[in-house]
Amino acid sequence: MSNTPISEIPAIRDTLRASFRKGLTRPLEWRKHQLLQLARMLQENVDVFAEALHKDLGKPKFEAYAYEIGVMIERSVDSAKRVDEWAKPVVVDAQYVLCSRSVRIRVSLFEGTGNGLCSPRSTRHLSGTVLIIAPWNYPLALTLQPLIGAIAAGCCAVIKPSEIASHFAAALAEMLAKYLDSNAYRVVLGAVPETTKLLELQWDHIFYTGNLGGKSPVLVDPSFDVTIAAKRILGAKMQNGGQLCVSPDYVIVPRTHQDALVSALKNTYAEFYPQGSLVSDSISRIVSPDHHSRLMDLLNRSKSEVVDVQPEDSLMEG
Template sequence: MPTTPISDIPAIRDTLRANFRKGVARPLEWRKRQLLQMARMLQENGEAFAEALAKDLGKPRLEVYVHEMGTIIERALVSVQELDNWVKPVAVEAPDWQKPWKPTIYKRAKGTVLIIAPWNYPLVLSLQPFIGAIAAGCCAVLKPSEVSPHNSALLAELFPKYMDPDAYRVVLGAVPETTKLLELQWDHIFYTGNSQIARIISAAAAKHLTPLTLELGGKSPVIIDPTFDIALAAKRIVWGKTQNCGQLCVSPDYVLIPRGHQDAFIAALKDAYAEMFPEGTMNSSSVSRIVSPQHHTRLTDLLKRTKGQVVLGGKTEGTTKIEFTILRDVSGNDSFMEGEIFGPFLPIVPVDSIEEAIEFVQNRPHPLVLYTFTDNAELKERILDETMSGAAVFNDLMQQLIVNELPFGGVGESGHGVQVLKYTYDAFSYDRSSIDVPKEVEPFNAVRYPPYSEEKFKAMTVAAFLPIPDTV
């Protein structure tokens, strides 16, 4: 993959900053055209993106069109339709004596922003935040991942053909180029990736007091209520875990189930797997591969060190293939519980009760999503009340991602800030408060001016002596 000369990076940032100040990205109609150009870029080059993602990840063509291109095209078009509503000033309801001031909140672009994207869904996770930056009126640099080089190179090639280079640029490279980007001051940084790199980015951003959106991952658990339809739960879990070969931030990371039901659950998983992948995942054209030999080595090391029992799969091939693998009787301190797996392994952690499962989740860093399979309304309420996660999803996997009206983001170790459509627009905007105080109110201002008197004291300090009720 070609790289952007490091010496060019400050000039790219400076040019975009100057153009932002000139108002290049401010007109609404211009923003809408850029959003349409993004959709057009994908639609007119669909096969090229499908080929790039096949080379980078072995990603099936269907998944590229549905999960990557379709998502971006739809959300770009929705943003065009909704932008007029998003940018409307909001008149604030104020006390009668302040109404003549016309208190108003205006949405304004933060400025020149940096988007650092990951490799696992390299198209949608690059352009989804970019939609919000365009809609907000920001100028932006996109740094796609060097781990998915074909997709990154294609974005760099197509961007200047479709997007206005006075406002939007792609920087290619790896650690040295990203380090140079982070040395510069930005008005917002949007990072999608892991918590280790997020700490580096946060430290760099802190030097400039740069606000951040961090979309991270973590270990997203699945709690199984044994009274639920176990066969249905197993089918949905196998489907979710095999998406992109488990390389997904909202992938189910491990399963908590009362130990007396572990055998029945494993049998249901095997049945679902046999139905979906009769030839096995390593030979299936419906499953992506491991992204690189380095990640393959990391994953096989987890398998070598586990104390859990492999009950399905466990085979590896070459440097990019690992079979979908189920492990039973995995303990809380197993190798597979050290960090986010990000691969095709499904550890089952047996517990003595649902209460123990909830406590297990409570005692660990907050996940990006907590999945629970249950029809029990009381248990759903307990999950919502007693645990923390970026999202709580009941009775399916990953479907929260396609609800455009919901915010998507983490909490604690799984990140902060949210995105998708209006939420991404808000992330790259700030609320600018405004009042316009008319001259005619000057007689009412007399009480505030020195010299102070006892009469002015009584008039100005009413709030300090408001009665406080004994009960609520």
């Protein structure tokens, strides 16, 4: 599927803004229907999305369903059930009456709250048309999670999936148009030029996920079962091929227990991947040659020994 023509992007945004101003997304029943349609889209096209995730990330179908597809089906349905609750006016303490773009306060001087003065209530109103810019590492989950929120809140949305996960992006563009109201929800395909054009336009909110840095240490208590620790560490590390912002990237353990933990990790690796992870069909792959080269550069610049890594080493870069 080809990129969205840049010249069409402003018209897409304008169409959605017009739909919002006409009140298309206001009825709660309409929002519930869109959320259930999103769940239906995933349920009826599990193989389509699983195959797309496999093409992009080598993601096994079990992992694709367990961490992305199944989770989003559940959250879509759950959100549909809770829209009424979320939309209800909320009684607030008269001492803490606040106003903002997303909350309106209605005060009656004749309704008592125990002090005989007033009964303020906050009523949530619709924000408008939003832009969702999604990452590539969990393409489905991190694209649809903010979309679920936007639908539940009565917003129109343009979704810009990552061009790095191009197979998923194309599948989403095709399927979303079949299941959701295209007057309220549209997918824009493309890379930097298309994203730049989107960001030149005015939006009521922009939801962006990505570029999280920092380190994710694992601290192992010497009293903890070393075999269980090894399984949990390696299981978390190998999820999505390690392409997760909170994936464990170094372990802190007393030297007296270091050898035991290393041995347990080796045994666990052999148990998880008896033929080796490079040929296993139970692990995701690095998403692109560029990302693989970046990781290999960190490894090649490392001056540390296996197991013992110094704080200033290239592998400790955030």
